Amino acid sequence: MSVKHLLGAAVLAALSAGAWAAPDAAALGQSLALKVAVDSNQGAAAGAPCADLGADWALCLKGRLILENRGAQAVPAGGWNLYLHSIRRILKLDTPQFAIRHLTGDLYQISPTAAFQGLAPGQKLELPLIDEYWMLQESDVLPRPYVVVDGQAPALLRHDSSDEASYLLPLTGDNWKNPAGELRPLATPQQRYQTFSQRGPQLAAAQVAGRVIPAVKRQQLAGGQLRVEGLSLRLDGVGADGARALAQRAAQLGLKAGGAPVSGKVVGSKLPADIAVPGGYRLRIDAKGAAVEGFDAAGVFYGAQTLLGLTPQNGGLVPAMTVEDAPRYEYRGMMVDLARNFKQPATVRRLIDQMAAYKLNKLHLHLSDDEGWRLQIPGLPELTDVGARRCHDLTESRCLLPQLGSGPANQSGGGHLSREQYIDLVRYAQSRFIEVIPEFDMPAHARAAVVSMEARYRRLMAAGQPQAANEYRLLDPQDQSNTLSVQFYDRHTYLNPCVPGSQRFVSKLVSEVAQMHREAGQPLRTWHFGGDEAKNILLGGGFQDMKGTDPGKGKVDLAKQDKPWGRSPACQAQIAQGQIKSVDELPLKFAQTASRIVAAQDIPTMAAWQDGVHGAAGASDFATANTLVTEWDTLYWGSAQAASDFANKGFKTVLASPDYLYFDFPYELNPREHGYYWASRDTDSYKVFSFAPDNLPQNAEVMPDRQGKPFSVTSSAAPARFAGIQGQAWAEIVRTDAEFEQRVYPRMLALAERAWHKAAWERPYTAGETYQLGVTHLVDKAALNADWQQFAAVLGWREAPKLERAGIAYRMSMPAVQPGNGPYAVTTEWPGAKLQYSTDGRNWQTLQPGQPVQANFWRGVTQDGRRAGRVESLSGQ
Template identity: 30%
Template sequence: MTALRPLMLALAAASCLASPALAASTPALVPWPAAYAPQSGTFKLTAKTPIHVPAGDAEAKAVAQQLRDMLTRAGKPPLKIVEGGAVPAGAIALKRGDHTGEAYDLEISPAGVTIAAVDRKGLFYGAVTVWQLATNGPALPAASIQDAPRYAWRGFMLDSARHMQSVAEIKRLIDAMAAYKLNVLHWHLNDDQGWRLEIKAYPKLTSVGAWRTPKGADAWRPAPAKYEPYGGFYTQDQAREIVAYAAARNIMVVPEIELPGHATAAITAYPELGVTGKVPESGMSDWGVFPNLYNVDDATFAFLETVLDEVVDIFPAPYLHIGGDEAIKNQWQASPKIQAKIKDLGLENEDKLQSWFINRIAAHLATKGRRIVGWDEILEGGAQQSSIIMAWRGVDRAAEAARHGHDTILTAHPQFYMDSRQSLSANEPPGRSELSTLKGLYTFNELAEGMTPEQASHVIGVQANTFTEHQRTAKRVETMVFPRLTAVAELGWTQLARRDWNRYSHGLPVTLGQLDTLGVAHDGVPFEPEATLAPAGNRLSVSLASALGVGEIRYATDGKAPTATSPLYAEPLTLTDGAKLKARTFLNRQPLGGVRDIDVSTRALNTRVSSHLKFCGETVPLRMEADFPREGQRPVFMTGNYRPCWVWESADIAKGATLTARIGQTPFNFQLAGGRRIVDFNKPTTSPYGELVVRKRETSGPTCEGQPLAILPIDAAAAGKAGLSEITAKIPATAGVKDVCMTFNRPNRDMLWALDAVTIEPSR
């Protein structure tokens, strides 16, 4: 694919829709077109509306069938397709026009609709725009649209290595991508945790490398049952089916085969590929960064080339992603054989060896007509000029790649990482603790300050990524990805000067309704009201606000769900202890997110969930799931995975208090950098199952040091419970306390106790 440099500059310079009033009168189109001129009147779709295509134009007919199916799915009447002859009155007409590639013209008047494009891709995107306009209301607004994308690469990366998705579930994601004009599915098919693609020359990659022993509750079964291995793989026929399905929707599937790192699954299947020649001790069930790299023997390159030849045969895209990230080189450093190879090749260090390794693979792929894409680490030892750099560590990495003449794709962490949480709410799904909000992503500027026009021309696209360590179901994937992926779609398609948060956010009810029509789950939590309680005499003050600040909040105190006509929240409410308060966000009289049942009570006032506690200690904070139950909904904690520590700032314990902790378990299955991290933890003294230690925090550093206030033992019932447990202790009167910190002592490294919530009720 040749990168589409910024197109239609005159159109891009047109004024954007910055006025909220103007946004309110503008249809919800995502991504926003290059040029949109409203006209008078509307076009009404009826059961008699035909779709006209030129005679003998099979591509146009296929697009017409797709448009008919999309409209029918959206509740419109099934339309008849007419081929050849004069265009009937009141028809939707597809014709070949002047614009090439993905560009199209769309004319809508009360008399009919015309989609014009030279290429099938343009016809399809014009049809998508018609579908979107049809979902805005009972009729299409008359308008003249000239449209073309800003970037050639508008991507989404799906990780199927950590958790798999079915073929049907991937097709549903492809449908949603196509509905917003995304055109690249980057498919992450292998990693330390699993090999997911059938390779006929090496069957053990899937018979061994596609299966792992689950951790935590996934591995537990009542006797005499044994654990069920977790895993699976896609056959080559299934992969071809997905490729064809995507191609019919203008989506190119780019496979990723990770090397030289993230290779534990492959080395587990074929230990001779690794540096040690042995099955990795670490196993495949941990998350994180493993030290297992391929060796640099000719036999290993023969293996990789054979594998890649089969991959190339399945995926016709001119690109192949080779990973290249997070290759921890301590095994290479410790190997006399590897060190001798570095010397024989005249290389400076292990980074240069990685560059040599990747360039050798790139040269082989070039003979197959493939250009490599790699994460930005491949720059560190030097990369071939033709290599495309996927800049995940920030805009600066994209700028660095561009300065060296590399084409680059911006996929900056955490903004473009769909496994980052979307708000600070305790109701968000599990995932990374870093924040990537819908608004922050939509308003992100993908071009580094100071880039020259020549360097900016090397930015060929943007991409969102989802890594699935914490997304064990396809529904969870969708919930984390949407609606943020629609914002990425607009970043990839729409010129910066044409993007406008007011216009985009005003159309969110329509966009979310489209996702519902497609059967795609999406996260409503950032739209939902969050409550803050404060004492107000013998009553309670309740402040409401949503994370995104979009729409208006309506509330009810009669126990019923709020509607668009319920009282409008404008200032803090003063309510009695125990009042029944429900709240919901509305925009354009349509609900955004779900109804919040708000606990208006003194106990809620004195409670903080783990997401609202501070952290101390050496930790990597994550939103992690409990061990239990094996299937269905699990509690989610905000915790650290090495030495977790929670801090309640300015705790009121001057006269003593009762502390109640709601706790649960998560498995410890993490690696970092040089292998399984040395984890320092204290053994419990009051119970063999663990204990919660509460201290008066006397330092502001990274540790929880200070006077112990209470030790809460954990009993056998809590240790084996499928869910949450409560433990309680009295805190003695302690003057001068600002902060209270809490840590767990535990019997071993392979389990973690975590706080779900803490209540501190001061003595009076």
């Protein structure tokens, strides 16, 4: 017998001796561990057949799945299946030992074949892998793979079940770089020192005692100070709930009830013309107290918030001054994705508190998507019984299949707002002058609703009630369209506009939610329809037919691909009857149908993501008095022109620019940063602060595109007036409430600054003017940096302690360190931020101002010392 056969026999003997008599899911979960390694993000250059495998734009990576047995017994050769999440399409698992099957979305099943001989204790098995696109961040690999044995409860792989751990092995070489080209350096302590230093000298707390976030329109310092240890609030016009909200904010800052008198009243047009607008106010502060005159109740509320913003935590001295102020935009928004991963009501309430403090006034709640339905709707229990839960049920009768790293149990993938909880949140927001805008995404991104209504259909059919079963059915059962959505779902991701149940469903939904708003005391004024991404991605520009010869496009059998609803008999009947010419018209037609339903409920505004109104001649194509577009193109892909076009067609246009305002994106370019990054790999607070929304072309002179490349934008001849701007907190890979807060804060403060206040360094819009980083020099960047340092000083000295006191898990400043022969030069993103250092990476000391230090390991820490940030090494180890 050969040596090779002797070794094989020995392994088989070991497996036979130590294996379980039958597969045991719980034991497998305790033993198996799964890691992912990237060998090359330049898959084609490394020999991978990216185009032949059907990769979008022929972009793929070569890597490995590393399966390890960390247990004391052998893993059996069969009788079990492994399930894992992947945000990248797995194009090939190149091994005869396992078969792989895509189930839905990011969920894959890996099954042992007859070639798999089992896994001995301590043994690793490396399975070659080809994925679409690339993996540049450790968060690209999702947690909670799990194992299933028939007849047993699914078991998480315990070594891979934490939200904090990384299951992507460290990227080596240039694999951290975007394969399409990366011009920016990796974020390291040394690189940060250069970046932060270039923004100018930091300011002391006393230098910004009169500055507030957001900045005011104008102020006049009067000399003298008001001592604030507590406040006696006597505010007419804000109502009992508004007064209570302000008192709660004061208490949250450590101020006593009673003390410096603060009066307030509504004076309307008696204010100067430029601040006699909704939300406008005048604030006078002197040594005796403060007085607010508001154009309306919101103005009184905001004037009081400015006083609270000027007041240090636990009280102190506030400069005497007169402030005259008004909002830049009517719409100052924050979108929260509750659908992908649920956030607890207490977290949303904390967000509302902070939005009110910084004068944001629109809370856009994304309440449904493919991965979850998050609001109880009376009469439709399956929406939350099924659509708000994830579990391992291949029939999806009890729940949705696991997605986004949720694993087989609910985790952050489960949860919803009861009717009462939603009413309470709306009421809470109303008392803080914040409008709640509910969004239920359709006709695409509707899988949670479609699957839930199929569960309802089966229940009622079994009960012998076919008419009731079909009342809210959202799909055409005879539709055989072959599609793949943006996040890899089949035709069940699309609500079918051609079946009568879809229109009845929208009517039911709008009616029930409008009633909730009435009960909360905030009539529903804006309904967000969603409307985005109703397409089959395999029909996009990055693909070609199997006979195609373009090496830069993936090959697919285009004859087998359909547009959404392309093979739906119900939709084909509408074409035959002349109601539509093709299924391409259905998304817009359905949006118009929804607008009529919304208008019938006396809701004045319907909103949609911009692709939801694609093809409309203008806002007048819709039945509501106003149609609002949430514009989410990137600047380097043409949003300056697109946003202007929408505004000039009569749409109320809200900028949601992903390259500046998507807060699920990384703060900086580092693989250890978490976040999606399709539009930007580094969106820090400075970048948000630098955004010039009134003059979108200007931004091309300040920031590059996602790869660090300069791009050019020329102003169009038709300037546009936008309704406002909005930050987006998408949650595909934001699984915990603490991570949500790290993504939102402090970037939301910079958002509030730009939404409320137009800075002097923002240039007026001039038709025909061209901007490009490194080429044109029109923007006063010295003024921008000086303004940033004012903002950063208020953030560091005054607002960060307030966030900590409110229990907000904001992202700390990362260490910025420049080594030298002597003591190292050290700085932070904003003054007042604390750093800790260590010589061994285990024992930590807090850096004191002016302290000379030489140390290799650094991390940020909150001012109260309760939370520490990511450890960074100057040596890169």
